[in-house]
Amino acid sequence: MRSSLPRFSLPLLAKELVEQAARKRTYRVRTLYAVVLFAFSLLIVHSFFQYAGSNPLNVLGRGGDLFEPLVFVQFVTIYVFLPAMMCGSITREKERDSLVLLMLTTLRPWEIILQKYLSGLLPMAMFLMLSLPVMAVAYSLGGLESDLIIAAGVTIGLCCMQVGAMTLMLSAWCRSTAGAFIMFYVLNVAIVIVLLIAMVLADVFLGPYDMDVIKWGWCLFGPEVYHQYRLIVMYGNPLPLSELWWILMPITASVMIYLVLARVFLVRRAQVPPRNLLMTIFQQLDRFFTRANRITGGVTLWNDRESLPEDKPLAWRETARRGPGKLHHRMRVLMLFQIPVILNVVLTFSLGRSGVGFIVLLMLIWPIVVLILAVMGANVFNVERSRQTFDVLLTLPLTSRDIIQQKMAGIWRVVFTLMIPFLTIYLCKSYLGWGTKYALLYLVSSLLTLGIYLPLTVWLSVLVGLVARSSMRGVVVAVGVLAVWTVGVPVVLAILGEVLRVHDDVYLWAFLISPATMVVFTEFGELWDFDSPIMMVVVNTLIHGSILYFLRRRVLTYADQLLVRVASADEPAGGLQKA
Amino acid sequence: MSFVKVDNLIVRYGKLEAVRGVSFEIPRGEVFGFIGPNGAGKSSTIKVLATLLKPTASSATLDGIDIARNPMTIRRRIGYMPDFFGVYEDLTAWEYLHFFASAYRVERSMRRKVVEDVLHLTDLQHKRDAQVDSLSRGMKQRLGLARVLLHDPDLLLLDEPASGLDPRARIEIRELLKELRNMGKTILISSHILHELAHLCTRIGIIEAGTLVAEGSLEEIYRRLSLLRIVHVQISNLNHNGMLTQIRAIEGVAAVEEQPDRLAIRLHEDRLPLEDLMAQLHGLGARIRMFQPEVMDMETAFMKLTQGKTA
Structure with missing residues (x-):
């Protein structure tokens, strides 16, 4: 007998899951994650026994100490892996020109969105479920309330749904996968900045006691929801459900909003033409400054000269014709960074403010500059690949x-331009502290980090881009490597320090592995707490200078292999050819 | 001596053997057409000659120079146009050609003239200040040809130069290629549009599943396959004196098909050249209004030689 019910099928979800199952990368990443997670958990459990003394029963009741770091790891996993896994959900279809074909099928836009959404969430659930055995160990140790486990489960689930929905929305909005990936973090940083500004304004206009609404805004982020939920579990008995609903509402509502927007963008932006993200930013900056220039009566301080290439055509194109490397664009970018710096200089010197503003600016400028250089470096050759000009270039x-070397000429110009705001800040800060014991060392250390870190970012990203051979993979891996190196390594070292209870100064030297350490140590004055700050600067310079030298040498020595080009051992290019 | 010599070329991508022992020679000044279905190994072979791929095994030489061992020397002597190629959207046609002239180290004092010459040859003078991205597909192909001519290469490697073009642009490219042939350039051109090559090439190679199944001049291949030439003839006094029967009896004529306004005569050209057929028809007293030999049927040759296999 034939069923009268319509046949239920999820073809898109099935296709996505089959594709993921066929990729070796799926299993490699999952195995790597499992190894790291279990090693980390084992280390924590080991530390319990180490400090339990002669009586192993002392370990009992410490389940919470194992559980809390695990929840933290789960949140980090969601924010790191899920955007990378889902940013290509719709953009990949656009890049392959298959989205239009998909929309011509009987699948409705909502079905496409929901099946894509599930296809991203299910593999993520597999990742999160890897921690269940460790959670069981934590529970068996005792000292862990079941309500807290529910709190973690609910907030991790909601966080997962929210990050997935936001990434899907951005994937529907953007044309390229790399663009969607970067936009995820940019949007989150923007939300943080808006909330910070709102807090400052609320503090000024409403007073410190009327900030609940703003605090409620922070519940857009999974970890904060968990924090609030945890407080309710620990101090609310019985659980006040109205309060619980209040803290869960922002994140739940945001999931709905992001999914609705994804549905809208899917249709409206199905056929957006490909655009270079950086180029678009530069063009918009250009338009802004052109409008602003009308106020000054259209003063032109510099002009991109009409020129033709002479001996280095690739370098010519990168510096005179291609977006970011052009003088015109570099000046725009410089002004974008330099205007706040100059304003801060004026405020600091005329109003006698402290130099804290410089530190805030540096903490904002560093990640943005590194992100710009990472994207440029990873894309320098992949743009040629995606535009199908690569083969011609190789012949x-x-x-x-x-x-x-010629292709990198444009990036070096941008590097030199971006050094100006840093130099302004470093010189001003040194001037402010001049006469003190550490002013000169601060200046030297800052200049060394600047001189090493920016080229280091560029060479690393170029190497990653050349190996990755795709724009999206190149940008994601380059940004990922830099994020892990600068932020991940110190976080892991800090956790290890806590777990192993190592708090001496010698252990702090290990933090120099991360390039961010010296910047933080120098700017927040922690460098001077060491017995030998000069040695610390020297060691940091040696470590990162060596890595820079190694990366540069690697790229240039293995240039043929990295470009996948038949090695040119016959003769170097040179001399003029017959016309 | 052959200008280009490929001997037992093998190209593997992992486990897939894309080219399996291809050998051919191209004398200087010849136009060699490389025919084969998609995935037959045409582009891989051309990429080896363009120094983009290192062959798994072979000896490929250009003017006696080993291509794999001397890629830089070869790069100066070839002009390569891939099947799909992009252009730099931020340059004008003039800047684009100057860019490549500089990359090929054309003498600075000569560049302007060289660029103007190639623009003239490809009939793009009026587009010299246009952004290359704004050009039509056909114009971009012509610009691509202008690019490969900048350094006056000895060998042109053109991978499907007319693919994706509209009929007018395709004819324009064909005329341009004929012009290059007349200039004495050695050209290796690949295509799967058969009649395009029939008009242009002096020799062809048919490749399938990575193996060269036939190589030689068109006539040689037709002869080898015993293909028949079709001649369309209009005779005003066809009904006179059993003319049709007499034509069918001519030595070398395989068949005569009566069509509403003409006869389609199929003949073994090796036994009966076209000129002899005409003479014999005159001899029979035929009053010939039209005598039109069909271009050799390459599609038939291709279908006979290939089986639709891929590597």
Whole structure:
């Protein structure tokens, strides 16, 4: 007998899951994550026994100490892995020109969105479920309330749904996968900045006691929801459900809003033409400054000269014709960074303010500059690949080393331009502290970090981009490596320090592995607490200078292999050819 | 001596053997057409010659120079146009050509003239200040051809130069290629549009599943396959004196098909050249109004030689 019910099928979800199951990368990443998670958990449990003394029963009741770091790891996993996994959900279809075909099928936009959404969430659930055995161990140790486990389960689930929905929305909005990935973090940072500004304004206009609404805004973020939920579990008996609903509402509502927006963007932006994200930003900056220039009566301080290439055509194109490397665009970017710096200089020197503003500016400028350079570096060759100009480039009678060096000319110009705001801040801060014991060391340390870190970012990103061979993969991996190196390593070291209870100064030297350490130590004055700050600067310079040297050498020595080009051992390019 | 010599070329991508022992030679000044279905190994072979791929095994030489061992020397002597290629959207046609002239180290004092010459040859003078991205597909192909001519290469490697073009643009490219052939350039051109090559090439190679199944001049291949040439003839006094029967009896004529306004005569050209057929028809007293030999049927040759296999 035939069923009268319509046949239920999820073809898109099935296709996505089959594709993911066929990729070796799925299993490699999952295994790596499991190894890291279990090693981390084992270390914590080991530390329990280490400090339990002769009586192993002392370990009992410490389940919460294992559970809390695990919840933290789960949140980090969601914010790191889920955007990377889902940012291509819709953009990949756009890049392959298959989205239009998909929309011509009987699948309705909502079905496409929901199946894509599930296809991202299910693999993420697999990741999160890897921690269940460790959670069971934590529960068996005791000292862990079942309500807290529910709180963690609910907030991790909601966080997962929210991050997935936001990434899907951005994937529907953006044209490229790399763009969607970057936009995820940019949007989250923007939300944080808006909330910070709102807090400041509320503090000024409403007073410190009327800020509940703003605090409620922070519940847009999973970890904060968990924090609030945890407080309710620990101090609310019985659980006040109205309060619980109050803290869960923002994140739940945001899931709905993001999904609705994803549905809207899916249709409206199904056929947006490909655009270079950085280029678009530069063009918008250009438009802004052109409008602003009308106020000054259209003063032109510089002009991009009409020119033709001479001996280095690739370098010419990168610096005179291609977006970010052009003088015109570099000046726009410089002004974007330099205007707040100059304003701060004026405020600091005329109003006698402290130099805290410089530190805030540096903490904002560093990640943005690193992100710009990482995207540029990872894309320098992948743009040629995606525009199908790469093969022609490789048949030019130029050595691979020469091709790489010429192609990087534009990035170096941007690097030099972006150094100006840093130099302004460093010189001002040194001037403010001049005469004190550490002013000169601060200046030297800052200049060394600047001189090493920016080229280091560029060479690392270029290497990653060359190996990745795709724009999206290159940007994601380069940004990921830099994030893990600068932020992940110190966080892991800090957790290890806590777990192993190592708090001496010698252990702090290990933090120099991360490039961010010296910046933080220098700016927040922690460097001077060490017995030998000069040695610390020297060691940091040696570590990162060596890495820079290694990366540069690696790229240039293996240029042929990295460009996948037949090695040119016959002769270097040179001399003029017959016309 | 052959200008280009490929001997037992093998290209593997992992486990897939894309080219399996291809050998051919191209004398200087010849236009060699490389025919094959998609995935037959045409582009891989061309990429080896363009120094983009290192062959798994072979000896490929250009003017006696080993291509794999001397890629830089070869790059200066070839002009390569891939099947799909992008252009730099931020440059004008003039800047684009100057860019490549500089990359090929054309003497600075000569660049302006060289660029103007190639623009003239490809009939793009009026587009010299247009952004290359704004050009039509056909114009971009012509600009691509202008680019490969900048350094006056000895060998042009053109991978499907007319793919994706509209009929007018395709004819324009064909005329341009004929012009290059007349200039004495050695050209290796790949295509799967058969009649396009029939008009242009002096020699062809048919490749399938990574193996060269036939190579030689068109006539040689037709002869080898015993293909028949079709001649369309209009005779005003066809009904006179059993003319049709007499034509069918001519030595070398395989068949005569009566069509409403003409006869389609199929003949073994090796036994009966076209000129002889005409003479014999005159001899029979035929009053010939039209005598039109069909271009050799390459599609038939292709279908006979290939089986639709892929590597």
